[in-house]
Amino acid sequence: MKPPLESTPHPAGAPGASPADLPKSRLEDLPWKKRSREKADFYVDCVHCGLCLAQCPTYRELGFESDSPRGRLFLMRAAQEGTIPWNSRIADHIDLCLGCRACESACPAGVRYERLLEEAREAIEEHRKRPWTERLLRSLVFGQIFRRPRVLHLAARALRLYQVCGLRFLLRRSGLLKLLSPKWSELEQLLPDIPPARRLLKKGIRYPARGERKYRVAFFTGCVMDETMADIQHATVEILQHNGCEVLVPEGQGCCGAVQSHSGAFAEALRQMKTNVGVLAPLEVDAIISNAAGCGAVLKEYGRWAADYCPALRSEAEKVSAQTADISQFLVRIGFAPPEAGLEKRLTYDEPCHLLHGQKVSAEPRRVLRSIPGIEWVELPNADQCCGGAGTYNIMQYELSMRILEKKMKDIASTGAEVLATGNPVCLLQLRYGARRFGVPVEVRHPAELLAAQYRLGRKP
Ligand code: SF4
Ligand code: SF4
Structure with a gap:
């Protein structure tokens, strides 16, 4: 696929400028508070009706109450109230949850399961004793790879080298990887084919509308998608241009924080929120477009995260959340051209x-x-x-x-x-x-x- 037709670098000082142009305190040094766990707030909303059970993939597969939303809520509440400790037995049931939120859609009482899951995973990480190798890996993944786009880029380049230098072919053909670890040999096949660096969507760029400009939007590129699925990124910009949008792809945006918040590394997720809000909130745009469901869902939670943990950032985070739209949602909203x-x-x-x-x-x-x-x-x-x-x-x-x-x-x-x-x-x-x-x-x-x-x-x- 060809890259979008015309592109011009962002003029200095224009919306979408790098976060380096913003006062540092806007991005990193805002105080954040830990939410009190004294109150069992959302847990009490559950009326134990069980309507969520049939919608839960892990309950359907395993058939245990403790692997259902209702069972997990019961465990989380008991641990939060101090009746039982946050131990590995609870962790096992929470770890098995996909975080798919099907239970939320099914729940007639409006239980915010995702919110409780975030807190439970954070609490579990505080109590869990991981071996030093796992701790090191987590700090590398959350503190480096997903926090620093440059490190993620280098990791993706290393992966590409592995894929194109013949090593992947050799390992697969010889069956060596399968011999060493059948599971890792399967997991290796889940990896995407990494595109060459020249194909990646350029940031700090304003992609002009095709024809008359009707809208001005910012594109939130995400992290994994940006490094591994360049064609989808170009396609997203291209269809926005086709529908009269000028597309800003701001420099300085990073991972949305989804992986971190789902893994109990909530402080890291908040750090990502601060970075992204610092970049996206000052933009004068009609919408912030996401083409990745997970990223869009998290951007729409930023207002709530800020209200709970970082009130100083609340109004800007709420603006980002309100402006975020999935690409399909935005196209329908503007009456896209078939x-x-x-x-x-x-x-x-x-x-x-x-x-x-x-x-x-x-x-x-x-x-x-x-x-x-x-x-x-x-x-x-x-x-x-x-x-x-x-x-x-x-x-x-x-x-x-x-x-x-x-x-x-x-x-x-x-x-x-x-x-x-x-x-x-x-x-x-x-x-x-x-x-x-x-x-x-x-x-x-x-x-x-x-x-x-x-x-x-x-x-x-
Ligand atoms: S998030 Fe998904 S897997 Fe987890 S309890 Fe709810 S329905 Fe089950
Ligand atoms: S559907 Fe809602 S209220 Fe009913 S058991 Fe599940 S979480 Fe509780």
Whole structure:
């Protein structure tokens, strides 16, 4: 795919300027408080009705109350109130939770499960005694790789080198990796093919609207998506340009904090929020666009995070949350142009949990996809159920993740779809892996890629 047509560097001092231009205190030194755990606030909302159980993938697989939302809430509340300690037995049940938030959508009492899970994971990390190797790895991952975009970039380059220098081919062909660790040999296949550095979307750039400028938006690029799925990033900018948007891709933005908050490293997640709010809040834009369901869901939580932990940042964080929109949501909101070129394929859609349950965005991606002329649309059975990817879940809980994935792939196979669309990087990787592992002949694509390709075909003379 070609990069967007014209691009101009950001003028100095224009919206989207690097955070280095902002007072340092705006970004790093704002005080943050720890929320009191004395009150069992949200736990008391649970009326134990059990309506969430059937929606919970781990309860469906394991059948234990303690691996259901209601059971986990009971354990979390007991630990929070001091009836039982935050020990490894509780941790095991909390660790098995995918954080998919299907229970929230099912709950008639409005229990904010995600919020309680964040707190529980943080409390567990405070009490958990990890071996020094794990502590070192966590500090490397959360304190370096996901905090510093430069380090993430170098890690991605090292991975690319491994993939293109022949070492990957050798390890796979010889079966050596499988011999050393069958599990790591499988996990290695979950990795995306890293694009060359020249293909990555450039930041600190203003991509002009195609034709008359109707909107000005900022693109939140995320971290993993940005380093590993360059084509999707370019496609996102391209479809925004096609629909009259000037797109700012600000320098200085970083990981949204999702991985950290889901792993009990909440202080690191707040640090990421401060960095991103420092970059995004000053922008004069109509919307902040996310093309990754997980990132969008977290950006929409920034206002709440700031209110709870960093009140000094609250108004700016709330502005960022209010302006954030998933790409499909924004396209529908502005009345996007349907593509002219047709695609003669059978197409289905799997809902990323953090788009459906986290952002409550469900109809919009379908409207975008169904606007493509010529497609044969087929609804995916159980599209609202998690694929088992769930951040790092497929690495940390590989066996259970694969059980969940196998069911998802059976559903996909039953549709006979040639193309499956989904709008989240981990879901894309998980489902592509699932297609290979379970032999389902389906191409897994991001909706932005599909739409951009049809726009491009439609522009050809
Ligand atoms: S977040 Fe998902 S896996 Fe966790 S309890 Fe809720 S439904 Fe179950
Ligand atoms: S649906 Fe809500 S109220 Fe009912 S058991 Fe689950 S969390 Fe509690």
